[in-house]
Amino acid sequence: MRKLKKDQKYIYVLLSRTHTVPARLIRMFTREPYSHTSIALDIELKDMYSFARKHIYNPFNCGFIDENIETGIFGRDKNISCSVYAVPVTEEQYEAVKKELSVFIKNREEYSYNYTGLFTIMFGKNVEDGKHFFCSQFVSHIFYKSGIKLFAKEDGLIKPYDFHVRLKDKRIYKGKLCEYRDFLRVQQSDTITFLQDDYPQAI
Numbered sequence: 671m672r673k674l675k676k677d678q679k680y681i682y683v684l685l686s687r688t689h690t691v692p693a694r695l696i697r698m699f700t701r702e703p704y705s706h707t708s709i710a711l712d713i714e715l716k717d718m719y720s721f722a723r724k725h726i727y728n729p730f731n732c733g734f735i736d737e738n739i740e741t742g743i744f745g746r747d748k749n750i751s752c753s754v755y756a757v758p759v760t761e762e763q764y765e766a767v768k769k770e771l772s773v774f775i776k777n778r779e780e781y782s783y784n785y786t787g788l789f790t791i792m793f794g795k796n797v798e799d800g801k802h803f804f805c806s807q808f809v810s811h812i813f814y815k816s817g818i819k820l821f822a823k824e825d826g827l828i829k830p831y832d833f834h835v836r837l838k839d840k841r842i843y844k845g846k847l848c849e850y851r852d853f854l855r856v857q858q859s860d861t862i863t864f865l866q867d868d869y870p871q872a873i
Contacts, residue, residue: 672864674713674842679764680756681818682710683809683837684718685830686847687751688743696788702831704753707806708737709813711768713756713862714854715739719771720805721783732783734774734803739847753834754843754850756864759818766816787826796826806830841865 674680685704687697696705710718718737723729726742737744744750759767774781780801787797788804803811810828813820820836821828834841842862843850854862 674756674862674864675758679759679761680713681759681764681767681813682713682715682718683755683757683833684708684710684715684739684847685753685755685833686744688747702829703751704830704834707809707830707833709767709771709809711764711771714851715754719774719808721781721803721808722805732785734778734781734808736775739850744847748846748848750847751845752843752847752850753841755833755837755840756842756862757813757818757837757840759816763816763818767812767818770812770815784826791827791829794827796824798824798826806833809833839864 684707686706686708687704688706697703706720706722708715708718708720710716716738718739720735720737721733722735722737723732723743724735725731726746739745782802784797784802784804784807787802787807790797791804798807806828807825810821810825810832814825821832842864843853844865845853
């Protein structure tokens with residue numbers, strides 16, 4: 671089995687299955703196992719970003735957010751299942767991802783959640799304006815703008831499970847999100863291996 675390399679840069683993608691009402695609705699329409707996508711710069715998922723609710727009890731106030739797997743929705747629900755993927759990148763690509771993320775971090779109030787696009791994606795229609803994003807659209811956008819083209823289709827047509835289909839050979843963890851850092855503590859990063867895919871292509 672292939673292992674993470676010490677001298678290799680990685681960008682991390684987290685796919686998660688939360689149990690909120692919006693997440694359940696998304697899975698009902700997509701019939702896929704995951705409803706949320708996040709992007710991280712480090713294996714511990716400390717520097718992690720996405721588009722989601724800004725406050726835990728208000729699902730209608732959404733936008734660009736910093737995420738922490740021990741707080742908010744993630745911290746409240748101990749039964750969230752997830753998969754983590756390590757995407758190998760060059761030093762230049764890694765710096766480009768950091769630069770693209772910094773644009774969102776510095777101008778976060780300029781960005782809003784793409785509610786329209788989240789609805790129209792169910793009908794195969796792309797809605798993009800550069801200021802409104804839903805989670806998987808945002809993560810795909812960051813990769814694309816950084817010179818890493820993961821998909822042939824437009825960012826506004828990317829769903830969370832598309833990342834699994836594209837990155838399934840780069841998955842390093844599958845299990846409960848609340849146990850992820852414990853998993854890291856009992857291993858060293860150079861011993862973490864890429865897992866075999868065990869999901870069907872459609873669920």
